[in-house]
Amino acid sequence: MRRRDALPDPEVVHGLRELEAALAGEPTADPDLALLVADVAAARPEPGATFLASLDARVHAGFPRAEETPKHGAPRAPWHVRLRRPPALVGGFAVLLVAVVVAIGIGSAHREQPPSQSLGGSEVSSSSSSNGAGSSAEKAAPSAPGPSTTLSATTTQPQRKVERAAALTLTPAPDDVQDTADGVVRETQAAGGYVQHSDVATRDGGGDASFTLRIPSARLDDTLARLSKLAHVGALSQSASDITAQTASAADQLSDARAERQALLRALGRATTARQIASLKARLRDNRSEIAQRKGTLDAQRRRADLATVAVTVEGTGAPAKGEDGGGAWTPRDALHDAGRVLEVAGGVALIALAVLAPPAILAALALLAGRTVRRHRRETALDRSG
């Protein structure tokens, strides 16, 4: 690469012209300069015949590697050249990069999608708690999130009573609020549950609805999965509370009340005076109401365990409906979406990689530049000192 600078002095230009003429052997050349050219040419050192023959042989043999190291050493290739030689290194790095991109892409996709459906941008959470003192509710209570996750407290350990609840937010397209609300009712009935409370409000360009559903606990997971397919899931949370202790307490109290009734009835049979009979009948009346109350409490506890409470909120926010999004089969549209997502993730990874690699790359480039400058300076210094 040539550099530009100021035009040379006219005297220099003239001198160079004469020199070129002398070197070319032109008859018009300066005779003194022509003589100098001839004398310098005569003083030119020539390589020895032996050396030339040896070099000829090496050139024709293509500089075989075995002879690569002469007496003073054929210069070893610089590190950056050696680094470029093993293509496996470059290939390995590329494979590693691709693997990282794919792993991150898959990991990201899994974070955002439950196994049975797409929940793009949704929040899914689960919580559990135990109200039973000293109980092993933690073992019985479910902890894994997701509609398809099996919360097996009431099925695998029937002796334990677990109250389950869920909150689901669906965000269909504004025009689909009514259809989604109908779907919620339909799926609830299909599951053997009932709608405890509903509030549906539709208007032009949107609408919203809220439901309180009671779903048989054994079918809660399946029902949540079906409800989630009605529209885009904005949020999903589940909770479970162990109420075994409360249920057992209510049952014990009922049993006690019944035992007391039996005792009162036996005492009534043995009563001989009118006063004793009247007193026992009064106590039996009180006992009857206590039994009814205890029974009601126990039934309520059992209902809490048998029926899960699901709060469903439908918000017409404009998110694409599941039907439009192809919630069923994997369509070309899904493929396009997935491809875009992969590119998005790959772009993100590339950006992060750039952010990570750019500073050391810049430093390496500066070091390389500095190294070249220093080496060049040392070479020039060596030439100056060789005189």
Add this chain to the structure above:
Amino acid sequence: MELSTSEPTTARFDALYRETASELFAYVMALLRDRAAAEDVTAAAFERAYRRQAGFDPERGTQRAWLFGIARNAALDELRRRKRTAALLSDPEDPDASAAAHGPHDDDGEAAIRRAAVRAGLERLDPRERELIALKFHAGLSNAEIADVLGISVANAGTRVHRAVTRLRKACHAPS
């Protein structure tokens, strides 16, 4: 892409080698002033050039300039390696042998004296001037090629060549 050593020498490299072998040796010799080292460096330069043929870019200069640039770096690395021991290791030309080698037909006494003065003048030049004389007179490079070899501008190369020739002419006429 580098050619493997098992491949035959390319015709282009062979032509370059034949065209420049003696000139390159003369140039390296002017830098090192040590025949054995000059032979080694010349061979190393050709080997480097052979292995880096694919890296030659015609847009950045001629193949001769590229080759002489490689040789220059190799020679300067050799000078760096030797540093102060260079003087002890050097094997300067025997003036008598050199005269016999270069001028066996110097039947003209005046010519012999003149050429001895030229050799002495070359010795008086500083290394950079001697290098320029070698590049211009021994290797026959153009100013543009010299500029490429030295990494300077063409005008600067011309100025330096002119200055070196002027110095050489004065040195030749200076009393020994």
